[in-house]
Amino acid sequence: MSAIVEILVNEKLVDEQRIEQAMGLAIAAASRARRLSPPNPWVGAVVLSASGEVVGSGSTQAPGGSHAEVAALLEAGELARDGVLVVTLEPCNHQGRTPACTEQIIAAGISRVVVAIEDPDPLVAGSGIERLRSAGLQVSLGTRAAEVRDQLAPYLRQRVTGRAFCVVKTAMSLDARSVARDGTSQWITGPEARADAHNVRADSQAVIIGAGTALADSPSLNARDATPPATRQPARVLLDARGRVPATGPLFDQSIAATVVFTTDSADPGAIKAWREAGAVVEFVETQGSGVHLEQVLQVLSEKYGVLQAMVEGGAAMHAAFIEASLVDRLVAYVAPTFLGRDGRLAFDLDGPSTVMDASKWRITNTMLVGSDIRITLDPIVVAEELS
Structure with a gap:
């Protein structure tokens, strides 16, 4: 290899290494906007000078604020x-609450743009890249794309399906029980696992429970022990098809967070009136079995409330209903090193398949020791493949 060729190869290698490193910095910047930017995606950006030095970085601000670029x-x-x-x-190419990012990139005199992934939002969908290229900028796509697809999974899934990305969270024993024989469930897992679950709440824009959980626990459903602290509290979402839950307790305390109740036309009118008088918003959806139509709930949360990620913290029956409806995009299970025995209640009240061959397939995407418990994160195979 000649000296000139070797120098060119080494410069090319250094250049691509810098790009990879810069994308890593952009991914880190995006993570800091995770709880701030929704309903916009959490995006990170880094500017390298003509000599390859990092001279600027940014992340998506709160709605109405600057985009990362x-x-x-x-x-x-x-x-x-x-x-x-x-x-x-991919940078946006349309006027929304802020001007199009593409035009500001062009005006800044940038010569090259490196994008991890395209934006599936119909308002973007390749138009940002096309606009930059038409203006003479060099645009490349795909650097560290898998990492970014995982980071933006809730946003990407919501834009593709039109419904909120659904995360089911459960805590259980080694023998998959979530409630002991006497009906107690607090606490199966340790304080570290419970604090970690509050981080999942803080990453969500809505927390969903059913009437049974509301009546049994009278929960607040706010993100209390998150690190860093939650920027905004998630909406508390109650699913109550018949009007069983009284409009009392922390769940209806609007000073904690907003409350949205999804119900049906068959609900008790007195309950509906009480919910509204307590400050809750009441949404009507169709009936599905003995409950509310779950897919419609996720669609309304997405379209009307801008929810990218909804966390389901119901009981065994509700978790099973979401799983059997193929609406779960991610399952987070905290497993405690204990047994509750055959008389304990199962964490998932599923009918289940008739044979092993018909069992649903899931992919373990992460395992982590949290205090004395293990957190297992799983995605259904179909979702994992679509996001890969």
Whole structure:
């Protein structure tokens, strides 16, 4: 290899290494916007100067604030000219609450844009990349794409399906029981696992429970022990098809967080009136079996309330209903090192398949020791494949 060729190869290698490293910084920046940006996606961006130095970084601000690309460009200033913009999600090409990011990228004099993944939102869907290329910018796609798809899974799934990304969370014993023989369930897992579950709440824009859980536990459903603290409390969502739950207790305390009740036309009118007088918003959906139509619930949360991720914290029957309806996008199970025995209640009250061959398939995406418990994260195979 000649000296000139070797120098060119090494420069190319250094250049791509810098791009990879910059995308890593952008991914880290995006993670800091996770609880701030919804209903917008949490995006990170980094600007490299013409000489390859990091001169700006940014992440999506609260709705109405700067997008990640603009925040990074503002920090870089004139050093962005002839530089490289590295961003986790395709820049927008439309006027919304803020001007189109593509136009601001072009105006900043950027020469190259490195994008991890395309934005499936119909308002974007490749148009951002097309606009940048038509303006003469070099655009590449796919750097660290798998990491970004995992980071943005709730947003991507919501944009594709039109419903909120559904995370079912459960805590259980080694023999898959969530309630002991005497009806007690507090606490199966330790304080570290419970604090971690509050982080999942803080990452969600809605927490869903059913009438049974509301009556048994009278929960607050707010994110209390999250690290960092929750920027905004998730909406508390009650599913009560018949009007069984009285409008009392922490669940209806609007100073804690907003409450939305999903019910049906068959609900007790007195209960509906009481819910509304307590400050809750009441939404009507169709009946499904003996309860509310679960897919409609997730669709309304997405379309009307801008919910990207909804966390389900009901009991065994509700968890089973979401699983059997193929609506679960992620399952988070905290498993405690204990046994509750055959008389304990199962964590999932499923009918189950007739044969092993018909069993649903899940992929374990993460395992983590949390205190004395294990957190297992699983995605249904179909969702895992669509996001890969």
